[in-house]
Amino acid sequence: xxxxxxxxxxxxxxxxxxxxxxxxxxxxxxxxxxxxxxxxxxxxxxxxxxxxxxxxxxxxxxxxxxxxxxxxxxxxxxxxxxxxxxxxxxxxxxxxxxxxxxxxxxxxxxxxxxxxxxxxxxxxxxxxxxxxxxxxxxxxxxxxxxxxxxxxxxxxxxxxxxxxxxxxxxxxxxxxxxxxxxxxxxxxxxxxxxxxxxxxxxxxxxxxxxxxxxxxxxxxxxxxxxxxxxxxxxxxxxxxxxxxxxxxxxxxxxxxxxxxxxxxxxxxxxxxxxxxxxxxxxxxxxxxxxxxxxxxxxxxxxxxxxxxxxxxxxxxxxxxxxxxxxxxxxxxxxxxxxxxxxxxxxxxxxxxxxxxxxxxxxxxxxxxxxxxxxxxxxxxxxxxxxxxxxxxxxxxxxxxxxxxxxxxxxxxxxxxxxxxxxxxxxxxxxxxxxxxxxxxxxxxxxxxxxxxxxxxxxxxxxxx
Amino acid sequence: xxxxxxxxxxxxxxxxxxxxxxxxxxxxxxxxxxxxxxxxxxxxxxxxxxxxxxxxxxxxxxxxxxxxxxxxxxxxxxxxxxxxxxxxxxxxxxxxxxxxxxxxxxxxxxxxxxxxxxxxxxxxxxxxxxxxxxxxxxxxxxxxxxxxxxxxxxxxxxxxxxxxxxxxxxxxxxxxxxxx
Numbered sequence: 001x002x003x004x005x006x007x008x009x010x011x012x013x014x015x016x017x018x019x020x021x022x023x024x025x026x027x028x029x030x031x032x033x034x035x036x037x038x039x040x041x042x043x044x045x046x047x048x049x050x051x052x053x054x055x056x057x058x059x060x061x062x063x064x065x066x067x068x069x070x071x072x073x074x075x076x077x078x079x080x081x082x083x084x085x086x087x088x089x090x091x092x093x094x095x096x097x098x099x100x101x102x103x104x105x106x107x108x109x110x111x112x113x114x115x116x117x118x119x120x121x122x123x124x125x126x127x128x129x130x131x132x133x134x135x136x137x138x139x140x141x142x143x144x145x146x147x148x149x150x151x152x153x154x155x156x157x158x159x160x161x162x163x164x165x166x167x168x169x170x171x172x173x174x175x176x177x178x179x180x181x182x183x184x185x186x187x188x189x190x191x192x193x194x195x196x197x198x199x200x201x202x203x204x205x206x207x208x209x210x211x212x213x214x215x216x217x218x219x220x221x222x223x224x225x226x227x228x229x230x231x232x233x234x235x236x237x238x239x240x241x242x243x244x245x246x247x248x249x250x251x252x253x254x255x256x257x258x259x260x261x262x263x264x265x266x267x268x269x270x271x272x273x274x275x276x277x278x279x280x281x282x283x284x285x286x287x288x289x290x291x292x293x294x295x296x297x298x299x300x301x302x303x304x305x306x307x308x309x310x311x312x313x314x315x316x317x318x319x320x321x322x323x324x325x326x327x328x329x330x331x332x333x334x335x336x337x338x339x340x341x342x343x344x345x346x347x348x349x350x351x352x353x354x355x356x357x358x359x360x361x362x363x364x365x366x367x368x369x370x371x372x373x374x375x376x377x378x379x380x381x382x383x384x385x386x387x388x389x390x391x392x393x394x395x396x397x398x399x400x401x402x403x404x405x406x407x408x409x410x411x412x413x414x415x416x417x418x419x420x421x422x423x424x425x426x427x428x429x430x431x432x433x434x435x436x437x438x439x440x441x442x443x444x445x446x447x448x449x450x451x452x453x454x455x456x457x458x459x460x461x462x463x464x
Numbered sequence: 465x466x467x468x469x470x471x472x473x474x475x476x477x478x479x480x481x482x483x484x485x486x487x488x489x490x491x492x493x494x495x496x497x498x499x500x501x502x503x504x505x506x507x508x509x510x511x512x513x514x515x516x517x518x519x520x521x522x523x524x525x526x527x528x529x530x531x532x533x534x535x536x537x538x539x540x541x542x543x544x545x546x547x548x549x550x551x552x553x554x555x556x557x558x559x560x561x562x563x564x565x566x567x568x569x570x571x572x573x574x575x576x577x578x579x580x581x582x583x584x585x586x587x588x589x590x591x592x593x594x595x596x597x598x599x600x601x602x603x604x605x606x607x608x609x610x611x612x613x614x615x616x617x618x619x620x621x622x623x624x625x626x627x628x629x630x631x632x633x634x635x636x637x638x639x640x641x642x643x644x
Contacts (some may be wrong), residue, residue, distance in 0.1 A: 028505060028609030154540060162549040165541045166556075166563040174537075174570040182577045189581055193506075193607070200604040216591035219598065220606045222489075222502040224588045226517040229507050231584035234526045235577055242573045249566055452506045452609075460510040461483045 023298035055434035062427020083415035088142035095135035101279025102128025107239035168252040175249035260341040261402030270322030277315035278391035284384035360390030473596035474616035477636035485611035499619035525583035533575025
């Protein structure tokens with residue numbers, strides 16, 4: 001392989017020199033072989049088996065919890081009147097939020113020409129799909145009779161009824177199902193050339209056949225690439241407003257209601273920022289161990305981690321601004337119920353949750369201002385975990401503290417999650433992790449063809 | 465020229481770098497060859513221009529899909545809320561268009577995105593289980609690290625000997641015949 005002579009020290013790019021987002025010294029072969037080897041030639045690592053076993057055991061917990069739910073109904077959860085939403089909606093919003101980073105990284109960063117997205121977009125997209133799958137479970141099982149969940153869809157039926165299109169809940173059905181479909185398409189289109197690489201590099205007959213069918217006969221033709229790039233760009237353009245719309249619509253579930261604490265105009269932007277915040281936290285939570293376990297430091301460099309930490313810091317500040325606005329408007333509006341809601345959040349029975357939220361989502365992430373923290377992998381991992389927790393607490397605060405004390409003190413109540421609430425929540429985490437383990441084992445977790453374009457030798461040198 | 469038609473798909477040259485391939489494609493185009501294709505492990509913008517690959521159909525399909533999706537979404541909402549199942553909620557109009565926007569937006573994006581993917585795959589003629597270029601012995605490297613240019617026997621200027629000589633003048637790694 002004829003290597004271009006230019007080799008510069010890492011981190012000081014001058015002109016069209018090596019990218020800081022891939023370690024120097026790589027060639028088309030090494031990039032291809034290193035990433036595809038994880039899927040193809042290496043034996044299944046013991047750590048993978050152990051991790052998958054644990055995750056799969058937790059999936060069993062989920063199945064038990066859901067089976068019991070189907071037998072008994074939603075009464076096994078801690079929900080009641082007035083707190084009808086409880087964990088199911090908390091978890092739904094949390095998972096959907098996590099699912100935002102994948103499409104954000106793939107679509108918005110593509111349109112902004114952020115090349116660093118290339119080594120993290122694939123598994124961020126996979127993470128999106130699995131998070132949306134986990135999210136979708138909750139509203140369905142929360143309906144009480146999940147076997148009739150298809151009633152949410154508009155279809156001609158013998159009952160002669162149709163969905164109510166003025167309700168944000170039906171907007172949600174459309175937003176989430178569109179998002180799941182478009183994310184899956186985006187993911188598959190991105191995978192197509194890499195599936196062809198796996199087909200051509202697989203040693204086993206089964207691998208050749210399965211990847212061969214999935215690759216659909218992709219042969220890297222220039223004609224195909226031209227249409228492919230156009231379609232991918234258009235998909236990114238379509239997914240960009242879509243990703244912003246999904247959490248906006250989710251926030252409408254709250255904001256369209258008249259409940260104190262929900263009925264605010266800050267909700268759509270503040271939900272979207274929170275979604276990106278938690279999404280990046282989850283990408284970091286996953287990227288750091290995967291990078292260490294598979295030795296992918298060459299492809300997921302410290303620059304990537306640093307950039308993700310910066311995105312987290314920025315969106316975290318928007319979220320903090322949202323909290324301040326909520327409190328300010330509650331006071332400034334002069335509305336008794338709004339004021340009481342804010343006061344109750346800070347000093348009422350759920351005050352510890354609120355202050356834990358402020359600590360985890362606002363105070364602790366400020367350490368990301370320090371370069372020392374951003375460049376320390378273990379510290380970054382810890383902060384990402386803290387933010388994941390914080391965003392879950394935020395949804396708990398929004399859902400529960402608003403519902404539990406509304407206008408009439410006679411209809412106030414308390415919500416205590418039961419063991420089944422926790423089992424279902426934990427179970428979806430197991431499902432998420434188990435799906436990720438399968439993904440890492442059977443599909444390339446880094447986009448191989450896009451990594452090739454990052455190499456200096458991928459550039460066409462014009463003679464004239 | 466006619467000798468190659470039935471027993472040959474074309475002649476394939478293998479190159480080491482994108483620069484060499486783009487240069488070769490330009491030369492082949494200048495030489496008058498039209499029925500040819502390049503095969504690369506990643507998209508190369510300069511190649512699209514060297515081979516004059518302009519296909520405006522993908523954006524057009526996406527536009528049509530988006531318009532269709534929007535009309536279908538809004539039409540469904542209008543038909544359900546005004547004609548099929550009108551419900552009077554506090555005297556609000558049946559045709560309450562602002563409430564119909566979110567679903568219209570989602571169906572627009574949904575149908576446009578599906579058209580983008582299905583349109584791209586269909587225009588590329590995929591899925592295609594068999595293609596002659598896979599007969600080239602080293603073609604597997606087209607999805608790894610090598611760059612191929614294939615001049616097809618169907619090209620009017622194709623000549624088994626002359627075209628081979630031309631391809632060899634471009635200093636490729638090797639030139640092979642591709643069975644149909």
